[in-house]
Amino acid sequence: MAATETEKSITLTSALPPPHFVLVPLIGQGHTIPMVDLACLLVERGAIVSLVTTPVNAARLQGVADKARRAKLPLEIVELPFPPADDGLPPGSANVDNFLRLFLALYKLAGPLEAYVRALPRRPSCIISDSCNPWTAGVATSVGVPRLFFHVASCFYSLCKLKVATHGLLHDGNHDAHVVPGMPVRVEVTKNTWSSSYTTPEWEAFVEDAREGMRTADGAVLNTFLDLEEQFVACYQAALGKPVWALGPFFLNNRDEEAVAARGDKDKPSAVGQDAVTAWLDTMGQSAVTYVSFGSLVRMLPKQLYEVGHGLEDSGKPFLWVVKESETASPEAREWLQALEARTAGKGRVVRGWVSQLAILSHRAIGGFVTHCGWNSLLESVAHGVPVVTWPHFGDQFLNEQLVVEVLGVGVPVRGPAVTVAPVLRGHIARAVSELMGGGTVAQERRRKCKEYGERAHGAIAKGGSTHQNLTQLLQSFMPSGSTEQ
Ligand code: UDP
Numbered sequence: 012m013a014a015t016e017t018e019k020s021i022t023l024t025s026a027l028p029p030p031h032f033v034l035v036p037l038i039g040q041g042h043t044i045p046m047v048d049l050a051c052l053l054v055e056r057g058a059i060v061s062l063v064t065t066p067v068n069a070a071r072l073q074g075v076a077d078k079a080r081r082a083k084l085p086l087e088i089v090e091l092p093f094p095p096a097d098d099g100l101p102p103g104s105a106n107v108d109n110f111l112r113l114f115l116a117l118y119k120l121a122g123p124l125e126a127y128v129r130a131l132p133r134r135p136s137c138i139i140s141d142s143c144n145p146w147t148a149g150v151a152t153s154v155g156v157p158r159l160f161f162h163v164a165s166c167f168y169s170l171c172k173l174k175v176a177t178h179g180l181l182h183d184g185n186h187d188a189h190v191v192p193g194m195p196v197r198v199e200v201t202k203n204t205w206s207s208s209y210t211t212p213e214w215e216a217f218v219e220d221a222r223e224g225m226r227t228a229d230g231a232v233l234n235t236f237l238d239l240e241e242q243f244v245a246c247y248q249a250a251l252g253k254p255v256w257a258l259g260p261f262f263l264n265n266r267d268e269e270a271v272a273a274r275g276d277k278d279k280p281s282a283v284g285q286d287a288v289t290a291w292l293d294t295m296g297q298s299a300v301t302y303v304s305f306g307s308l309v310r311m312l313p314k315q316l317y318e319v320g321h322g323l324e325d326s327g328k329p330f331l332w333v334v335k336e337s338e339t340a341s342p343e344a345r346e347w348l349q350a351l352e353a354r355t356a357g358k359g360r361v362v363r364g365w366v367s368q369l370a371i372l373s374h375r376a377i378g379g380f381v382t383h384c385g386w387n388s389l390l391e392s393v394a395h396g397v398p399v400v401t402w403p404h405f406g407d408q409f410l411n412e413q414l415v416v417e418v419l420g421v422g423v424p425v426r427g428p429a430v431t432v433a434p435v436l437r438g439h440i441a442r443a444v445s446e447l448m449g450g451g452t453v454a455q456e457r458r459r460k461c462k463e464y465g466e467r468a469h470g471a472i473a474k475g476g477s478t479h480q481n482l483t484q485l486l487q488s489f490m491p492s493g494s495t496e497q
Pocket of ligand 1: 386388391
């Protein structure tokens with residue numbers, strides 16, 4: 012039987028290797044995790060992948076490399092020489108000065124990356140680099156290799172960002188809401204909810220370089236899927252004038268437990284252990300538990316922790332709350348959390364340190380997620396059919412909130428309908444969690460929609476789904492010349 016367009020598998024003439032992608036993630040969990048997922052996705056579809064990073068971060072990815080080796084998959088973690096004083100620079104907090112220091116330090120990798128590519132026996136097919144690594148543009152040009160940028164955000168945000176820049180919005184010190192022109196849906200942005208802290212001349216220069224890196228790239232790769240963001244992908248592609256590859260959700264490819272557990276921060280695992288978390292969830296009812304976590308960067312002060320804890324307690328709903336070790340540095344905070352657990356025994360669980368978020372979100376007991384709206388967390392939640400309470404903190408998170416609440420209809424904004432940066436108090440949390448986990452028709456409809464998006468996410472990665480097809484086309488586009496298809 013002749014293969015259909017979507018079922019075409021890629022085969023190569025015996026003399027030619029498969030396409031080789033060099034992936035250059037940004038250091039930091041929220042950026043590296045999806046790139047590693049993408050690397051696994053590409054090798055499973057027959058490509059060769061080299062993921063380049065600094066020695067400290069390569070050591071953290073040893074498990075990924077070992078697993079690929081055992082599975083005989085051509086995924087290599089490449090260490091580039093980097094001054095030890097600059098290595099291991101994942102931002103320790105949401106402090107933007109730390110981000111800029113990290114971004115600028117990484118420019119020193121341009122020379123080693125170029126040397127690595129030149130030393131390869133064959134020129135790679137394509138470089139895929141994080142949009143925050145604009146220094147890869149010069150390397151790609153110099154070695155004559157096409158380059159795609161990976162934007163870690165939703166397509167909705169990526170498009171808004173481009174439109175805001177194109178139309179020079181938010182540059183005038185005006186704090187009023189601006190409607191973003193050229194969006195397929197009505198979107199308002201204000202200076203407060205945009206990346207407003209990035210205003211120093213050094214930031215401006217970096218942002219301009221990143222923009223130029225995106226402008227001169229050969230296309231974009233996004234961790235999204237068409238059934239979720241088709242209208243924005245089409246518009247982004249038209250606005251960029253180059254291909255936008257929607258290849259997500261990357262993480263749905265992580266089917267075995269080991270791969271799910273291996274994702275993310277090995278340095279700060281929860282002392283409780285994933286098995287104990289799962290065992291506790293096993294005791295809870297179907298979709299009964301609200302999962303609460305704010306990603307890898309957001310750090311709460313003790314007084315904010317107390318508001319979250321009181322809010323969860325006041326909601327009366329079961330919860331699993333992940334707090335960071337650094338948030339519980341003070342004995343008072345630790346004692347307070349212990350007392351909260353004692354008061355909510357059998358209903359509430361507080362876990363300190365890094366957990367496997369994918370394992371939690373895929374557990375049948377999870378029925379809602381209070382999230383900071385990092386794109387990875389939102390996509391992970393929606394792809395598992397889990398609706399969210401949205402509590403954006405900075406960067407793309409406010410726009411991501413608009414996407415899930417207003418466009419997709421699967422979120423409850425913790426601060427209420429108006430987009431603000433107002434402090435979040437216990438009453439906000441109790442109300443939003445009760446609304447999310449409640450039984451009314453609005454809550455049920457939200458759950459139904461989210462479940463449907465979850466099913467569509469799985470459909471997208473299945474053979475014949477939009478992501479599967481896009482991956483096939485990407486691999487074909489970067490096939491070394493002389494290769495054939497059947
Ligand atoms: N994550 C995790 N365990 C944790 C905290 C976070 O596995 O204890 C993962 C989460 O699944 C997601 C990533 O870390 O893949 C966080 O990315 P996101 O974009 O949500 O937020 P950021 O950390 O960039 O603010």
